[in-house]
Amino acid sequence: MGNPSPLRLGSSAGSSPLLVLAPLEGITTAAFRRAAMEMFGGLDGAIAPFIGTIRGARRYDYHLRDVLPGVNGTRPLIPQILGADPEGIVHVSRACADLGYTQVNWNIGCPIPNITRKKRGSGILPHPHLIEEVLSRSCRPDLPAFSVKLRLGLEEADEWREVLKVLNDFPLDFVVLHPRTGRQMYRGTPDREAYGEFLARCRHSLFYSGDINSAEDFQGISARFPETAGWLLGRGFLSRPVLAREIRSGRKESFAMKEIAHFLRRLADEFLASGAAPPWILGKMKLYFGYLKHGSDDAAQAGEFWTVLRGCREWSLFEDRLREFL
Ligand SMILES: Cc1cc2nc3c(=O)[nH]c(=O)nc-3n(C[C@H](O)[C@H](O)[C@H](O)COP(=O)(O)O)c2cc1C
Structure with missing residues (x-):
């Protein structure tokens, strides 16, 4: 089967700036991605909402239906995995490779208490040794290139410091940071100071996620952090799917x-x-x-x-x- 994501997000092959549709579970699914990309464009690709690992599961056909190449058009798409068990993560990663994907993303940012309680999503951030265990099994040349999407921490906004030491030790594809804590959910504003510190210490290509709701927001943050490799558009894009085009053109589009x-x-x-x-x-x-x-x-x-x-x-x-x- 052909590779469904010929343009590798995180490489320099994309347009500038690199604009990526953020994963929003139950929202940025295949139907939305197809409609939004065809009607409004402006995006370089998307990270799909997470596929959760299931202990002991051998088959993921049902869970992979949102990333089947046939339903996703030609735009680059990176499947995302949520889980803390190395075996399950490797299993889903291999299933994605079987579908032709060369990249997968690991979600260690999800703030939902039912998930974090099981040390999944941002629940794993206070346990860097568990992150290391997963990465040592998943970052391998025979598996899709592995990237990570994280928050600053679960409870504390400085947990990332220990986590980043681990991330820097592995050959990751890229890293996405949404600079809030898990506890914070979506309250308050993203901590851009902390993002800057993370950026300075991160040895991987770093993508930013959080509260880019207008072209002006984008101009402000991209001017402040020009070394950022890519930008995820989430709720701002859902509210105004012409946002990516507006960012590129610098002109307001009609959206009524x-x-x-x-x-x-x-x-x-x-x-x-x-x-x-x-x-x-x-x-x-x-x-x-x-x-x-x-x-x-x-x-x-x-x-x-x-x-x-x-x-x-x-x-x-x-x-x-x-x-x-x-
Ligand atoms: C309803 C909802 C569902 C989300 N689902 C996911 C998900 O499946 N995987 C993930 O990594 N992030 C998920 N996120 C986080 C977003 O990808 C993004 O990082 C966050 O919303 C901040 O960016 P924004 O302000 O541009 O929306 C979700 C956010 C919301 C509000």
């Missing part, structure tokens, strides 16, 4: 209910084509519009549509209201 309605229609069609049931799709429309309404050029119109959508229980009613903007 007309553009949003076309995007929702495209997403709905993707889900309908995959056989999803309309009530489930309606839930997804609410989820996506919950972000999109913040990025709309016309807040009043988006607010009105939100009032309708929130209370909407019928698929045909949703389609009728959407059609008014198309």
